Amino acid sequence: MISIQHEVERQEVMWKPTATLENLRQRANLIAKIRQFFAERDVLEVETPVMSHSTVTDPYVVGIPALFSAMGETQERVLYLQTSPEYAMKRLLAAGSGSIYQINKAFRQGEIGIYHNPEFSILEWYRPGFDHHALMSEMDDLLQLILKTPPAERLSYAELFERQLGFNPHYATPDVLAACAKQQKIVISSPVVERDVWLDLLWTHCIEPVVGQERPIFLYDFPASQAALAKVRDEEPAVASRFEVYFKGIELANGFHELQDAKEQASRFNKDLAYRARHGLAERPIDQRFLAALEYGLPDCSGVALGIDRLMLLALNCERVSEVLSFAFEVA
Amino acid sequence: MAVYTTNEIRGGMKVMIDNDPCVILDNVFVKPGKGQAFNRIKYRNLKSGRVVERTYKSGDSIEAADVVDVDATYLYSDGDHWHFMTKESYEQYVMDSKDLADAKQWLKEQSDCLLTLFNNSPLAVTAPNFVILQIVETDPGVRGDTSGGGGKPAKLETGAVVRVPLFVQQGETIKVDTRTGEYVSRVKE
16 A cells, blocks of 8 residues: 555656657757758867856846855855856957857746746857848858758838838837737737837737748847847948747747947946836846957857757747757756 | 735736736736746626736735635525525525525525635625526427437526436436536435
8 A cells, every 4th residue: 555655646746758769869869960960060069167257237138146156255255147148258259259159948937837937948150240231141052951941032021011010119209109000909917018028029919920831031130229249330310230030920039140349238237227127127237358358359140049949849840848858957 | 005016916816806806817927038028817707797907017916805715504585685694604694696696596495505605795696606496387208218318408407407317207306417407317315
């Protein structure tokens, strides 16, 4: 009797992998293919720290803290698990590394869902001398190799908004965006003031779920207010040299023709911190080592970060990222 | 009052939305890589029965609803009002006949049922998944038909009408699945 009871209790502890062993084998094959892709193009594989003294200031991307104390030290120091290896890789570029790539883990506070695991694998690479269009072409080659898809579609952010919702997003006021959300039968219970939040709402509800059903789609030239770390081109309207990639309604990657101007970068960080203060979000230390590297000089380059787990999900026709992770967050 | 944040919300939770008690059906997290995260929450309004979808910024909170399901016995009806008593505390509750909806046709006096209480007032009644009731009216079947094919309407002692096989006769007792309204089997007294 006792042994049976014991067995019943054991069964309730979830210890098995969330991915099938077949998916894990396929995953390993595809990652070997990715490494070969970069080896053939003479892009150097690098490793940068997963744990850092600073983190991003971005109000919508939040690092997970980690506590460290040296032996004998009583005070714990707050470090952060990286949200992406971007700053460290740009420091390598400034130091003269040339083309580099890396496959490693990134962490984001609060992000959990069918396409989000708080800890995830990222493929990030940088190409000196490429603008964002040249990098999109290289990434398209990689997607065709891994996903066996036809060449991707390319559209600007404005063209896609016009196609799906019938207006130019660069000139739409918050009132116009709110009216469009209403017309699309989106009921939002939280107060929304900022134009960019309205754009994000329409994007996630009306555009993201339907784009790139047959083949991947590259979207480029985002509103200047959503530049993040991309160069902004002083045109009419001003747009950011930033792109994203979607396939079957899933966001796969985000890339920039990288901002090189240290002053402009510092001012964007300060804007983020001001936004954080206004909205009662935690203060974040600015990464001074990254800014110092920009001051020294970042070569003209483009870079992109791609979610490996989502790429695997799409390549293996799965429905949720847990199916391509050995142990998803719930059982990690 | 207790609150749930959007990331704690799971299917089955009872919450207050627009001052109505609602049950959560689904909660999907969506987020542009560099933008605002949202939760798309689907729920059923427990008063109207309507299924609605709403979006919240992730991290916002929703008030919990004081909604509980308790085992009860249906006592009797005086026409307009139905009287119930909870099994554990023997507390009595009264509901308007018009608020009983589907459950009404399956309950006879002394039947078990599930009473949903909102702020300690009855909100809804759910009949057991299976009930055993007598047929009070049905056409005589064709003699010798045991195939079960076809079927005919039969009126039960509670007033419900279900389709039964031709061989089932008036006066017999049958088992019915209240979720589908379908005949399951004959029950020997």
